[in-house]
Amino acid sequence: MGLKKFKAFLKKVAPVILVVAMIVNPGIAMSVGTSMGFSGAAAAAAGAATIQTGVSLAMGATPEQAIKAGAIAGVTAGVGSSVASSTGSNVIGGATGSAVGTAAAGGSAQDVLKNAAAGGIANGLADAGSASAGKAAGTLIATGGDTNAAIKAAVTTELIQAGQQGYANYSNTKTAELDKMNQVDTTTSPEQQAAAGVQQLIDTAKSQPGTQLAQAPTDTVSDAPQGGTLPEVVVTATPEPQPAFDPTLTFTGATQPKSPSAPAPAQTKDQQIVDLIKPTQSADTTQPAPSAPSAPSEAAPTEEKTAEQPASKKTPSPITFTGVTPLTQTLGTSFSGVPTTGTTTGLTGERGAGEIESKETGKTRKNVWNEASLRLKDALGV
């Protein structure tokens, strides 16, 4: 039989065979227990626990499950053996046996056995675990439920060595896993990734001719200027004068003296026209000029009104809201009654068309037709 065949056979058949081991061979448990150093009911319990643990492990049970099954089988076998036996030094009383059986069913004895043999079983030493379980079960039965003695009996030198080896293997495995995790964390840290990326860019740039790398300043950047002084700021634009508020201005119609700091208001276009057409006159504008023709009778009052307001003409102010418009007054005075031809007015003064002074009297000539008047009209082209 080859290696694989025998192992496959054991793996396949052992569970089936071991289950019936104590049925087909009733003395096998006692034999196993006796070989483990027990006698009587303890031997039966130890043997049963050992076999049952082996069966459970062969069937693929976990170590905890195998130990539990072995402990129950062992304690049950030990109790049954003690009850069946009524004589002998290894006889365990029924009450004690029941207590042990109850403890095993309740879990305390199972925990004892599990803790005693788990190390060996967990490390693949099924036989060591089974033996430990058997020893623990046998000791538990023999001592009437002394768990400390059971543990002491179960923790054999082999089990300790197996546990130590198992712990060493476990420690090595976990250490390797931690090292691997740390290595992964180190290689994937953002800082190192950034540094690697920058270095790669630098290397790439260096490998390409004509590429200049901008060297960033590595010193500390601060807001303070170099030298400790800031350059002076020169403003070249002329500031726009802000109009000063004159608190003395009133809106009662009277013109108040202006503040000396206030600039002179620019003349309006109407005012300029008035100044141009206005002849130079004295303060007394009521006296007509000697050369001025006699104004129509309806123009006199207007002229008088104009003369009554010399101050307003000399010092025009846009802030005069008296309801009287100076320009209208002036225009009405100057142009009322003036013929629209304008040509006659420009040559002979202000008179009517065809009107001419008499040479002799200086008075207005009469509307007569004679040679002189015709000659003048011919000359004028009228």
Place this chain on the structure above:
Amino acid sequence: MADKRVERAKEETRIFLAENNIQPQAMMRFGEMADATIKDKALYPMFREQFIKTGMADETDIPVKYNYTILVTISTMGKLAGQLAQAKIGV
């Protein structure tokens, strides 16, 4: 329930003997040897050597260290082989 398990165990043992051309009497002897080894651990090396010499297993099949599981299994198979032999003979 127990009978069914025993019958299944017998069937598995029969198949194993037939596939490996092992006589039931030979299996019974190995069972007796296993029982003796269980009672006396000192016999374990001798049992292992004989088991390998007869072609039942290779050196790596049976651990050098004393193993309760293998010994109990072979011992039980010897008992089952005896029952198979008795059944075959019709005793």
